[in-house]
Amino acid sequence: MGAGWTTRFWQAWLAFAVAAAAQPAHGAARSLTLDDVFDLTRIDRALLSPDGETVAVVVQRPARPGEAYGRTYYELDPGRGDVWLISRRTGERRNLTQGAAATAGYWCPAWSPDGSRLAMLSTRPEGGEPRGGDNVRLYVWTRATGALTRMSDAALMTQTMGGTPMHRVDLRGGADGSTIAHRCSDEENAPFAWLDDSRLLAVMLPPGGVSGFIDASSRPTRHAGEAARALREGTGPTVTAVGSGAEQVPRDERANLALLRAIDVSTGAVATIAAVPTYPFRAELTLSIAPGGRRIAILATTGALPPARAPDSRNRIDSWTVEKRLGFVDLLPGAPIRWPAAPPGMRYPLDLYGWSPDGRAIALRARAGQEEAATPLFVASARDMSIVRVGPEGLSVGGATAGSWFPAERPVFWLDDRRLLARAPGAGEAARADWWLLALDGEAVNLTAALAEPPAELRRARGGGFVAVAGERLLALDAAGRRLAPLPSASLPAATAIAWPIDPGREAPAILVAAPLPDGGRRLDEIPLPGPAAAPRGFTLPRDAQLLDMDAARGIALWREPTPRGLFLRESSLAGGGTRDLLSLNAHLAAIDWGSTMLIDYAGEDGQPLKGAVILPPGYREGRLYPTIVWVYPGYRVRDLNGYFLDPYMAGFYNLRLYAARGYVVLIPSMPRAENGEFLAGLSKGVLPAVDRLVALGIADPGRVGLLGQSFGGYAVYGLVAQSNRFRAGVAMAGITEFTSFYTQFAGSARGYPGIEHEKSWNWALVEAGPLRLGVPPYRDHALYWRNSPLALVDRVETPLLLIHGEHDERAPMAQAESFFYSLYRQGKTARLLRYWGENHGLSQSPANIRDIFEETVRWFDRYLGVGAASP
Numbered sequence: 052m053g054a055g056w057t058t059r060f061w062q063a064w065l066a067f068a069v070a071a072a073a074q075p076a077h078g079a080a081r082s083l084t085l086d087d088v089f090d091l092t093r094i095d096r097a098l099l100s101p102d103g104e105t106v107a108v109v110v111q112r113p114a115r116p117g118e119a120y121g122r123t124y125y126e127l128d129p130g131r132g133d134v135w136l137i138s139r140r141t142g143e144r145r146n147l148t149q150g151a152a153a154t155a156g157y158w159c160p161a162w163s164p165d166g167s168r169l170a171m172l173s174t175r176p177e178g179g180e181p182r183g184g185d186n187v188r189l190y191v192w193t194r195a196t197g198a199l200t201r202m203s204d205a206a207l208m209t210q211t212m213g214g215t216p217m218h219r220v221d222l223r224g225g226a227d228g229s230t231i232a233h234r235c236s237d238e239e240n241a242p243f244a245w246l247d248d249s250r251l252l253a254v255m256l257p258p259g260g261v262s263g264f265i266d267a268s269s270r271p272t273r274h275a276g277e278a279a280r281a282l283r284e285g286t287g288p289t290v291t292a293v294g295s296g297a298e299q300v301p302r303d304e305r306a307n308l309a310l311l312r313a314i315d316v317s318t319g320a321v322a323t324i325a326a327v328p329t330y331p332f333r334a335e336l337t338l339s340i341a342p343g344g345r346r347i348a349i350l351a352t353t354g355a356l357p358p359a360r361a362p363d364s365r366n367r368i369d370s371w372t373v374e375k376r377l378g379f380v381d382l383l384p385g386a387p388i389r390w391p392a393a394p395p396g397m398r399y400p401l402d403l404y405g406w407s408p409d410g411r412a413i414a415l416r417a418r419a420g421q422e423e424a425a426t427p428l429f430v431a432s433a434r435d436m437s438i439v440r441v442g443p444e445g446l447s448v449g450g451a452t453a454g455s456w457f458p459a460e461r462p463v464f465w466l467d468d469r470r471l472l473a474r475a476p477g478a479g480e481a482a483r484a485d486w487w488l489l490a491l492d493g494e495a496v497n498l499t500a501a502l503a504e505p506p507a508e509l510r511r512a513r514g515g516g517f518v519a520v521a522g523e524r525l526l527a528l529d530a531a532g533r534r535l536a537p538l539p540s541a542s543l544p545a546a547t548a549i550a551w552p553i554d555p556g557r558e559a560p561a562i563l564v565a566a567p568l569p570d571g572g573r574r575l576d577e578i579p580l581p582g583p584a585a586a587p588r589g590f591t592l593p594r595d596a597q598l599l600d601m602d603a604a605r606g607i608a609l610w611r612e613p614t615p616r617g618l619f620l621r622e623s624s625l626a627g628g629g630t631r632d633l634l635s636l637n638a639h640l641a642a643i644d645w646g647s648t649m650l651i652d653y654a655g656e657d658g659q660p661l662k663g664a665v666i667l668p669p670g671y672r673e674g675r676l677y678p679t680i681v682w683v684y685p686g687y688r689v690r691d692l693n694g695y696f697l698d699p700y701m702a703g704f705y706n707l708r709l710y711a712a713r714g715y716v717v718l719i720p721s722m723p724r725a726e727n728g729e730f731l732a733g734l735s736k737g738v739l740p741a742v743d744r745l746v747a748l749g750i751a752d753p754g755r756v757g758l759l760g761q762s763f764g765g766y767a768v769y770g771l772v773a774q775s776n777r778f779r780a781g782v783a784m785a786g787i788t789e790f791t792s793f794y795t796q797f798a799g800s801a802r803g804y805p806g807i808e809h810e811k812s813w814n815w816a817l818v819e820a821g822p823l824r825l826g827v828p829p830y831r832d833h834a835l836y837w838r839n840s841p842l843a844l845v846d847r848v849e850t851p852l853l854l855i856h857g858e859h860d861e862r863a864p865m866a867q868a869e870s871f872f873y874s875l876y877r878q879g880k881t882a883r884l885l886r887y888w889g890e891n892h893g894l895s896q897s898p899a900n901i902r903d904i905f906e907e908t909v910r911w912f913d914r915y916l917g918v919g920a921a922s923p
Contacts, residue, residue, distance in 0.1 A: 081644065083706075083708050088702065089113060092112065092636040098609075100162050112150070113131075123212040124212060125901070126895065129156050129264065130156035133157055139633075153175060161233065172189065172209065200319075205256065205310070208220055209263050211263045215332075218262070222242060222252070229554055246344050249315060250314065250315055252312070253314060256308075271802050274803040302354060307328065308328060309327045310327075311338070332811040333373045333813075348377070350376070350402075356399075375399070378390045391436035399417055399420070402453050406465070409468045414430050414431075416429065417429060426448060427441075428441045439491065441490075449463070466515075512527075519535060550573070610623065615645060648664060650664060650692060654740060659723065663721060665719075668713075676752035678715055679750075679752065679756045679757070680715045680716070681741075681742060683722060686722060686763070687719075720737050722736075726824070728824065729839070731841065754779065761786070762784070763786075766786045768852075769786050780916055781853070782853045790840050797811075858890060859890065885904070
């Protein structure tokens, strides 16, 4: 998986790391193995039933033989999920879905408002469908009968997992009044929502459609099979066409549609409301159900914009690179979609915000031109299709972030049917963002002008008020006084932030605020709304724990915590602070000797003070010089021992504890990002001094140091061995070697999408405005691109190099590794190239491939670094 560029997906699923410096459990007798990693069971989601009696938990089965693989990164695969029910009263635990027998996955549970039913997604095969399933469909469990029933044979519009998402849905509202996307997990939004106790709204695909979760990885091989059949038959061309400029291929409006369907779960009746145009690659299809459930506002992504030059902060957000269209549809079978005409200044809608309380109008922001940075606020009426701009000239709401990736960063709220609250950033990167009161009649008041530090977030309190945290004070909206004013309460601890609720627009009877503790944990305290109580209630959340759900009315919080002895689902009572275990998993970890970790301080080549993290192998002995593997990733900075790459729960061969278990010291240096466009030349600044420091400490054997990296880290391996002979061996996984071809690459998962196959790749933005920040396309400065490409220095490489790449790598085409290998081959230099057919950028679709990559990597280092052997 592309660490860094795909870090947000890894962090969402792997944030529950065990304590990085944990000591082995009493009696531990063995080192970590890859089988231990494959045997990890994960908790994806846990949610309380409406009556607070039952917890629905998604538990991902271990990656063992007999499961279905090859559809996504194995550790993110919901196709191994099961829904468990846990009684809070009796402690009874029950695997409701039992998916292993049919290799089926069940995930994304959602309780009906009355708690009598549980809707979920599943790959369960029925009839003649293949083992493991061929699509994702909607199922409902009924408490009264115990039946688990498929609601339709149609595929749901689920998104891909990891990498650049496809088929993303942002469905809000319904019976629970949510104002942000319903979630399956931190990685995926739900394509369905409850309308009431017996009706669901679902986003489905037309006949023949394949859910994105399954389609993304299978599409290239499926399309290749279709082409092979066509060639054999010889009756039709196998061509697909894309065009540019005057030759742009017209969009096929029928090729990409989403079907909005209402399902009566008590009768099984399914009614199609409307067919909505979609665009599969970037941003999302946003659907917001109005209060009262009578209509839906639609912000449909209809296509990609030509990659124009735009400010860096916006080139990295998908929503800024697509065209969207605003529409409304009544929640009635066969209802027409009404598309209001956009006024001047609203040419490019960007974000859909909430409905007015009366459900008659919706707020959104848009920009006038593709290269415009300003995004004024607009209000669109669902009754007469009129659209008006709100706020004074020059006021821009929101910031660079956009879409459902950022649920807490909501900058617009309705105060009542005629007034809104909006967060408007000033000009310049360092400018502050104030909150404004904006009325439809033109009134505009800065509510936070008198505050030294405006709050970044608001939360809606019960009764229509709003609260916020700024600095060490709790603020409340004083609408009459037209200000956000501090509440008369004790000061909050430094660095306090709002931890719950996640949905900022739903009325909440209380909020949880989190304050950091010296040990890395957090103290969570409940603050009843609209004002604090005399005796706050709360509990302590350990450093690596993650809050999953909360019932403020009952004072219950659910959270998961990894420890060296296993993974736990825990419940805390806010009233008494007591905590109990609801579920414990991964007991096999108690037998692992984790070794130990340490921080080192050192100075970079430019004198900058830096830190590095070190994993010492089990049984480490002071005074002995160890072979050392340096894990590199440009831009990563080590600050403490809680870092991402130190996570012992990391998946597959990315788990650096596995290399320590084989007898290696693992060094993770800080690699500050070069800001001058000379990325390649700056790679060594944080790496070589860290190696020198580890040698000086008497830990690393200077003659047995190797390099390992993946994705951007693979690029770093190529770049470092091309500029230094310090390393005795290197392993580069899924790395980039030449940026011009990287910039122009097509994405394999876009194969077979008529006329738009060239539009999915996001590499151009990563190079121009992302990690490299080269700022221009290659045809504007070819020398700059070549100067930052390791291939330009391949003649200097002397380090034995293992190159590993996947056939369907969308971040870096396999030709990147092939060209570097062939250049070494042409010179007669030592190298080995492994090409994994069918694999993607993460190289982790198949446990067999993961096992092979790990063993090949360890064998390479054993051969050239020699665990147990002396330095040459």
